Amino acid sequence: MTVHQLSHPLVKHKIGLLRAADISTRQFRQLAAELGSLLTYEATQDLATETVTIDTWSGPVAVEQIQGKKVTIVPILRAGLGMLDGVLELLPSARISVVGMYRDEESLQPVPYFQKLASDLDQRLAIVVDPMLATGGSMIATIDLLKKHGANRIKALVLVAAPEGIAALQQAHPDVDLYTAATDRCLNEHGYILPGLGDAGDKLFGTK
Ligand SMILES: O=P(O)(O)OC[C@H]1O[C@H](OP(=O)(O)OP(=O)(O)O)[C@H](O)[C@@H]1O
Numbered sequence: 001m002t003v004h005q006l007s008h009p010l011v012k013h014k015i016g017l018l019r020a021a022d023i024s025t026r027q028f029r030q031l032a033a034e035l036g037s038l039l040t041y042e043a044t045q046d047l048a049t050e051t052v053t054i055d056t057w058s059g060p061v062a063v064e065q066i067q068g069k070k071v072t073i074v075p076i077l078r079a080g081l082g083m084l085d086g087v088l089e090l091l092p093s094a095r096i097s098v099v100g101m102y103r104d105e106e107s108l109q110p111v112p113y114f115q116k117l118a119s120d121l122d123q124r125l126a127i128v129v130d131p132m133l134a135t136g137g138s139m140i141a142t143i144d145l146l147k148k149h150g151a152n153r154i155k156a157l158v159l160v161a162a163p164e165g166i167a168a169l170q171q172a173h174p175d176v177d178l179y180t181a182a183t184d185r186c187l188n189e190h191g192y193i194l195p196g197l198g199d200a201g202d203k204l205f206g207t208k
């Protein structure tokens with residue numbers, strides 16, 4: 001697995017803003033979406049292009065366009081929805097495959113509760129989005145599910161990753177590429193990332 005740790009100044013700045021204890025729901029949403037766009041920009045660097053000739057005001061011109069265009073974005077409910085608009089800004093025609101997965105607070109094990117996947121997963125690049133990679137359980141279970149349904153090209157986009165989650169994902173799915181805006185220190189005894197963001201789902205949805 002390749003870990004792409006983004007180092008762009010805009011990413012560093014926005015992740016810093018996201019960490020503020022007194023951040024508003026509105027600002028958290030906006031930053032999560034913007035970082036979703038920046039991660040998507042990075043994760044789509046290797047999409048293949050082809051040359052086509054189009055008519056322009058000055059006559060025929062050879063231009064590049066993305067080949068195939070088969071992508072599905074996979075937000076993990078709930079918090080992954082917070083990045084979705086930003087990803088769609090750059091990939092407005094992508095199919096969306098929704099996976100509902102929450103982490104049991106005691107066992108920290110992922111509990112699946114919903115799935116509605118795009119067709120032809122074997123022909124699509126799947127871009128899984130979730131702000132937090134903590135133990136890695138939710139991401140690993142989602143990728144297990146996608147692979148079971150045929151997906152074979154998968155990238156994971158997260159805002160903050162814990163070293164524990166990176167190691168677990170590497171072990172379970174070495175073929176998946178991870179893109180993260182930040183790699184933090186460790187997990188606390190409740191499985192929360194330190195320094196982290198707190199509960200990203202609650203911050204995005206204004207719950208608790
Ligand atoms: O790497 P893990 O240890 O599995 O933890 C990360 C998961 O926890 C959070 O979701 P949560 O269970 O809080 O659900 P929510 O999105 O509905 O808030 C987060 O959005 C990830 O999906």
Ligand SMILES: O=c1cc[nH]c(=O)[nH]1
Pocket residue numbers: 132134191192193194196197198199200201
């Ligand atoms: O730090 C964490 C870990 C899991 N889920 C979150 O929202 N935050």
Ligand SMILES: [Mg+2]
Pocket residue numbers: 079199200201202
């Ligand atoms: Mg949550």
